[in-house]
Amino acid sequence: MWKRQLANVPLPSDPTIRRSFLSPDELLTRPAGDEVLVVGDIFPYCARRYGDKVACSYRDVVDVVEERKVVKDSDGMEEEKVWKYFTLSDPIPVTFNTLASTVSHLTSSLLHLGFTDPALPIPSRPRVSIYADTSLRWQLMAQSFARLGHTITTAYTTLGEEGLLRSWQEPDVRMCFCGEGQVGMVAEVLDRAEKVRWIVYDGEERADKVSGSSQVSAWLCELLELGKSNPTKPEDLGPKPTEDDVFCIMYTSGSTGPPKGVILTNRNIISSLAGSTKLWGSLFDPKNDLLLAFLPLSHILEQFLEYTFYLVGVPLGYATVKTLLDDSVRGCKGDFAVYKPTLIAGVPAIYEMIRKGIVKKIHEAGPVVGTIFSLAVKGKQTLPWPISAVIDTVLFARVKAATGGRLRTAVTGGGAISKETQLFLSTVLAPMMQGYGLTETCGMTAITRPESWLPGSVGVLGPSTECKLQDVPDLGYINANKLPQGEIWLRGPNVFKGYLGMEELTRESFTEDGWFKTGDIGQWEPNGTLTIIDRIKHLVKLQNGEYIALDKVESVYKATDVVMMLCIAAPPSADRPIAIIYPHEGNLRNHLKAAGLPDDGTPAEWASDEKVKKYILGQMLQTAKKGGLGKMEMIRDVIVTKEEWSPDNGLLTPAMKLARPAISKAYEKEIKAS
Known part of the structure; x- marks a missing residue:
């Protein structure tokens, strides 16, 4: 059928x-008839339906270990750096009932403090900013604000002072909830944010950092206790938010210009969840499945996924990018090993790094292992069951173990992923489902279902x-x-x-x-x-009048093993495009060694080494031919950059997308000279 x-x-x-x-x-x-009409209904509904079942788990930081290491910078100069590693607790489970009661306590405290005036109509209630890393507390605060009708605004934790200040001033924010790691940045800009009078902060008590003559600061733990001591009734909260009230002003990543504030109503979010729960709800089992939650909640993909899985009763495990792997923590196991998730979500940049990391280890294991692994990948894709199952169990077991050993679905969104990477990771790790979800559509435009899986496709439209x-x-x-x-x-x-x-x-x-x-x-x-x-x-448009699609071309070139990051540029006077790249150091060294070229250089040296640039160009052209690119899409030159691209230097957006205007400006001289 x-x-x-x-x-x-x-x-x-x-x-x-x-x-x-x-x-x-x-x-x-x-998604649940009249029981869930606004975002603030989600946790109460889940409590009624799932009660004392586990909704999510989190891990506390019990220690911070500092290690000093000597590393080389992009110019090859040695410098000593301090690396911080966390020791984490075992997962602490939280039930659906506890989620709902905690939100009730927090709403009571906000009312008791005087921040929420129940006499005010919902549209007139002050807006709040959430400036914190992904965690259970992020969601608890968001749900509390939603219940009280305060519109939340989002801010990526990678924002600098000016970015944070703009994220407060443009939407006229009056309160900020900040994570422990963001308290310092908040303190730096408070004096310039005249209207932000309320600060709620997470982590260890640090009132001295964010207190001032014009601010009211509260530690989240104190806020929770205040609410427990001063409970309120639903009727004390004033009018309930409606479907047409604004839940969130979510800022886009800003890949093509300044971030835009997208106005999302309760109806928008709830309709999106009606679509996602219908489309995906029956595919997951609350008793056996678990979503690893670590993407920024300031990004629509993570927020949309978390609400979806809360609604269908599938538990979440809160994690961080810095603690996913065993070698990223000390005195404990990483989040993958502890939670053993069955579902993860990521953006293309993350999955490209995973694939190239696997390729690097295979290369380092020698040509025999590399040949066997390549044959195994092709074999699993083409051979029938049970032969493919044996290959999967025997040869890909170590790869699967790195993510906990139970992963059965990986979701990618937020941009195009190369077909080669999607096929590779679907073969050696878990089937990769690609989605298409703009901030403007609350994350739910389309997503793959297993029955209609097709490489490169974003699948089935959301039923909303x-x-x-x-x-x-x-x-x-x-x-x-x-x-x-x-x-x-x-x-x-x-x-x-x-x-x-x-x-x-x-x-x-x-x-x-x-x-x-x-x-x-x-x-x-x-x-x-x-x-x-x-x-x-x-x-x-190229010099000859033909058009090329930068996104499409980049999605093919991304599969080049020796390239970590790339941006395709095509000046109006060009007959073919050029590539601006930052190399994958490990893979490039392996390739250079195999090709008989010096492999001890640095990115700064490679940037001016014509032999290395020629080698990288050759590898990229091989990828282009393999990916079926046309003659006009073949790059004619490569610009190798000295520094890695990141949100910190402005070359990537907080959502890990290319900041094209910034890249073009940073390498304008090199582009013109190419």
Whole structure:
């Protein structure tokens, strides 16, 4: 039956519009009937349904170990650095009932302190900022604010002083909840943030850091105790938020310019969850599955996934990027080994690093191991069961053990991932499901289901969304093509209402009949799934008049083992593009050694070493041919950068996406000279 059913079906009234096969007649708006209408209903509903079952677990930091190491900088100079490692406790379980009661205590304390005035209508209640790393406490505070009708705004913890200040001033924030690691930054900007009068901080008590004559500061633990001592009744909280009240102003990552504040109502979020629970809810078992939660909650992907799995009763394990692996902690096991998750979510940059890390270890094990491993990868992809199962158990066991040994699904979102990486990790680790979820659609536009898995495809539309591909004839993307193509337009209750303070951009982003113009180019596959093939803003015209798609080209070149990070550039006068790259040091050294070239250089030396640059160019061109790129998409030159790209130096966004304007500006001289 499934094979005959298109994943996304055309509407009889207008075949250019498609909906999920799960909701062809109407778009879903509620995941649990009238029981969950606003975000603040989620934890009370889960408590009623799941009671004392474990909702999530977290690990406390019990010690910090400092180690001094001598390392080489990008110029090859030795310097001593202090590395901090955490010793963590065993997982501490938290039940659904405890989540709900904790939120009740926190709402009571905010009311008792005088921050929340129950007499104020919901839209007039002050906005709050959450500036903290992903943790259970992040969610508890978000749920508390949601229950009281305070709109939350998000801030990535990688923001500097000016970024944090802007994230407070633009949405007119009055309170900030900050994590322990962010207290220092908050203290630095408080004097310039005249309207931020309330600070709630996590971690050890540090009132002296954030106290001032015009601020009221409270330690989260004290806040919780205050609420327990001063309980309130639901009627004491004033009017309940409605579906049309704003839950969150979430900022985009800023990959193409300044971050935009996306206004998301309760209806938007809840409709998104109605779609995700319908699409994925039946695929996971609360008794056996666990989601490892470590992506930033300031990013829509993590927030959307956590709410989805809370609603379907699948427990979460809160972790951090710094403590995932055993060698990243001291005196304890890493989060993968302790939690043994069955589901993880990541962005393409993370998965590319995982794949290249595996490749590095295989290369270092010698040519025999490398040959066996390569044959095993091909064998599992082509040979029938039970032979493929034996290969999986015997040869890929160590790879799987690194993530706890139980992983059965990996989700990727937030950008395009190379097909090679998706196939590789799906073979040696776990099936990788690609999603397509913009901040503007609350993370739920489309996501792969196992039955319709197709490399490169983003799968099935969320049952709360409808989609049409609008012809872009100038670029050759039209519905009349063999596979229908066009700009992705989206409509549904999960689509945002507008950008904060950007009325003109909001008007430009929507049609009169409510379609949101994403700027992404999509394609309907024969099985009905959706594939993202381009982005209009990232289409550039070469000297000969032909267009190339930067995102598409980059997704292919990313598979080059010797490249860690890359950005494709094509100046107007260029006949072919160039690549700006930062090398994968371990893999490049292995390759140079095998090629008989000196392998003891540094990124700074490689940046001016023509032989190394020529070698990297050759490797990238091999990848391009293997990936089926056309003649005009073959790079003509490589710029090797001296420093690694990161949010700290502005070359990556907080969501680990390319900051194209910053990269182009930083290497403008090299681009012009190439």
